[in-house]
Amino acid sequence: MKLLGAVLIILASTWAGVEWSRTVSERSRQLRQLKAALQSLEAEIVYGMTPLSVACSHICRQVGHPISWFFDSFRKKLDAGQGTAYEAWMESMEEVWKYTAFKQEEKEVMKQLGATIGQHDREHEQKQIKLALIHLEREEREARDNQMKYERMFKSLGVLGGILLVILLI
Amino acid sequence: MEEALRVLPENVREILCQYTEMERSTIEEIRMRINRPLEIMINGKPNFPLLNGQTYFISKDDSSQMINKLSHYSLYALEEELKKGFVTIEGGHRVGLAGKVITLNGHVKAIRDIASFNVRIAKQKLGIAVPLVSYLYAGGWTNTIILGPPQSGKTTMLRDLTRIMAEGDNVRRIPSAKVGIVDERSEIAGCVLGVPQHRLGDRVDVLDACPKAEGMMMMIRSMSPEILVVDEIGRKEDSEAIVEAINAGIKLVVTVHGTSMDDLHRRPSMQGLINSGSFERIVELSRKDGPGTIHAIKDKTGKEIRRKKVI
Known part of the structure; x- marks a missing residue:
C-alpha cells in the first residue's frame, strides 16, 4: 500500500514537472507560429495586394491554434465593418490573448503593428511588419534560451521533488 | 444604388x-x-x-x-x-x-x-442601342465608329450595343457573338476584381484597365473574339492595332471624341483609318435632345443612311 502511494506521488509530480516545462516551450512554439503568420501577411500585402480580411482567412488555414483564432476573429470584425481596423485588431487581441503563452513584450509589439495595419501603402506596411518581425525574433531567441535553461530543469525538478516528498513521508 | x-x-x-x-x-x-x-x-x-x-x-x-x-x-x-x-x-x-x-x-x-x-451612380440604359441594330447588322456586324462630343452618351451606347451583340436577338434572328472588350478606363464593363458589373451578356471577355493598343493585340492572340469593343481611340498606336485587328477578320466597334466625320479627317492619327474605308458605319451622336441622341448614321463614304431624331 505504501509503495503504491509512493509511486502515485512520484508519477503526479513528474507529470506536473512536464506540464510546467511545456509552458516554457509553448511560448517559443507560438512565437514561431506568429512569425510565420506575419511573414505570410507581409507576402499577401506586398506581392498579392490582398485586402486584410481575405489575407487573414488565408493565414488562418496556414497556422495552428491559438494564433489562427486571433486572425479569424480579426477577419470577422473587419467583415462586420464597424469602427477602424485598429479597434478590430485590439479587440481580437483582448479576446484571444488569454489562450496564448505570450508575455507583455509580444503584446506591445502586436499593439504597435495594429496601429498602422491597413492604413498605409505597401512599402510602409512592409516596413512595419518587418519591424514587428525583428522584435519577435529577439523575443523568440530569449524564449529559446529560457526553454533550454528551464525545460530540463522543470522536468527533473518534478521527478526529484516527488522522490523527496516520498522520502519525507516514509 | x-x-x-x-x-x-x-x-x-x-x-x-x-x-x-x-x-x-x-x-x-x-x-x-x-x-x-x-x-x-x-x-x-x-x-x-x-x-x-x-x-x-x-x-x-x-x-x-x-x-x-x-x-x-x-x-x-x-x-x-x-x-x-x-x-x-x-x-x-x-x-x-x-x-x-x-x-x-x-x-x-x-x-x-x-x-x-x-x-x-451608374445607370445602365438597357435598350438604348436597339434603334441602331438594323443599320449596323447586315448578315453580320459591321465595323463601326460611334462619334460624339463628351457626355453625349457614347460609352452608354457602346455598352448597350455590346450587350446586344453578346446576347444576340431572337426577334431579329441575330445570333450571339463572342465579344472582347478592352476597357482601359473601366467604363464599359465597370469591373470589380475582373468581373463585369453591368449586364453585358454571357459571352463577353474583358481586359480591365488594359492599355488599348496592347490590349487589342492580346485579345486577338489569346481570346479569339468575333467582335472587339474599344472605347475612345485616338492615338497612333491604337490605329495600328485596329488595322491589325480588321485584317485578322475581327469586327470592331469603337468610340471616338468628335462631333462629325469632318473632325476625323482632320486628325492625323484617324485619317488613314477613315480613308481606308475599313469602317463601314459611322454613328454620330449629339447632346441636342439629351445624351444619346442619334444625330446621323453614315456609311464609309460619308453618305447618310438615316437622319432622324431618336432619344
Whole structure:
C-alpha cells in the first residue's frame, strides 16, 4: 500500500514537472507560429495586394491554434465593418490573448503593428511588419534560451521533488 | 444604388435614407468634401440635404470611414486606384477622388489626404442601342465608329450595343457573338476584381484597365473574339492595332471624341483609318435632345443612311 502511494506521488509530480516545462516551450512554439503568420501577411500585402480580411482567412488555414483564432476573429470584425481596423485588431487581441503563452513584450509589439495595419501603402506596411518581425525574433531567441535553461530543469525538478516528498513521508 | 449606399459613411447613409425610393433612383452624384456641405446631384441640379434640421457638413471622420470601406480596411490594395483617381465599386458605380497628390519623377504616384469624394451612380440604359441594330447588322456586324462630343452618351451606347451583340436577338434572328472588350478606363464593363458589373451578356471577355493598343493585340492572340469593343481611340498606336485587328477578320466597334466625320479627317492619327474605308458605319451622336441622341448614321463614304431624331 505504501509503495503504491509512493509511486502515485512520484508519477503526479513528474507529470506536473512536464506540464510546467511545456509552458516554457509553448511560448517559443507560438512565437514561431506568429512569425510565420506575419511573414505570410507581409507576402499577401506586398506581392498579392490582398485586402486584410481575405489575407487573414488565408493565414488562418496556414497556422495552428491559438494564433489562427486571433486572425479569424480579426477577419470577422473587419467583415462586420464597424469602427477602424485598429479597434478590430485590439479587440481580437483582448479576446484571444488569454489562450496564448505570450508575455507583455509580444503584446506591445502586436499593439504597435495594429496601429498602422491597413492604413498605409505597401512599402510602409512592409516596413512595419518587418519591424514587428525583428522584435519577435529577439523575443523568440530569449524564449529559446529560457526553454533550454528551464525545460530540463522543470522536468527533473518534478521527478526529484516527488522522490523527496516520498522520502519525507516514509 | 444599394451597393453605393454600402460604402457611404453612416451619417450620409442616414440622410439618403430620408429620400423616398423614387427620389433615390434619380440621384446622379453624391459629392462629399471635408468641412463642406454634402451635395447630392439630382437631375443635374445640386441639393444640400439637411440632417436634424441643419445642413450636414462632412467631417474628417466621415472621410476616413469612407476610405476604410472603399479599401476594405486595406489602403495598400488601392494603390492602382489611387494613382488613377477613381475606384470602381460593386454595381459599376464609380467613386472619384481628389486631394493631395504625391508625385514620383513627375508622374502621379498616389493621392494622399483624400479630401473630396464623388460617388457617381451608374445607370445602365438597357435598350438604348436597339434603334441602331438594323443599320449596323447586315448578315453580320459591321465595323463601326460611334462619334460624339463628351457626355453625349457614347460609352452608354457602346455598352448597350455590346450587350446586344453578346446576347444576340431572337426577334431579329441575330445570333450571339463572342465579344472582347478592352476597357482601359473601366467604363464599359465597370469591373470589380475582373468581373463585369453591368449586364453585358454571357459571352463577353474583358481586359480591365488594359492599355488599348496592347490590349487589342492580346485579345486577338489569346481570346479569339468575333467582335472587339474599344472605347475612345485616338492615338497612333491604337490605329495600328485596329488595322491589325480588321485584317485578322475581327469586327470592331469603337468610340471616338468628335462631333462629325469632318473632325476625323482632320486628325492625323484617324485619317488613314477613315480613308481606308475599313469602317463601314459611322454613328454620330449629339447632346441636342439629351445624351444619346442619334444625330446621323453614315456609311464609309460619308453618305447618310438615316437622319432622324431618336432619344
